[in-house]
Amino acid sequence: MTDYELRVIEGCPNTVPALNLFRSALEAAGLPVTRLRVRVLTSDREAQELGFQGSPSFIAAGDDLFPAVAVPAVSCRVYPSSGKMAGLPALASLVAAVRGSGQEA
Secondary structure, eight states: OOOEEEEEETTOTTHHHHHHHHHHHHHHTTOOGGGEEEEEEOOHHHHHHHTOOSBSEEEETTEESSOOOSOOOSOBOOEEETTEEESSOOHHHHHHHHHHTTOOO
């Protein structure tokens, strides 16, 4: 069974909305919300070790659902959403990413 992780930094204004979005996406994909946990990253070293692309990051089985080429760092992250950049991906994009991750309930 796949584990899901929301990776964030302390003080990220999108932590709670991202957690709610991730829960909604998992539910929409028919996947277990109980397998979701939140991980707060606190150092650049930890960001480097995990390949952290910014807060919030949506992870399935250790893989970023929205792979990026940014230098790993304790920083904020933006996503393309409705023709602009936003602090969160659109729900439909996250549902598609979760379904496309090849993970099963």
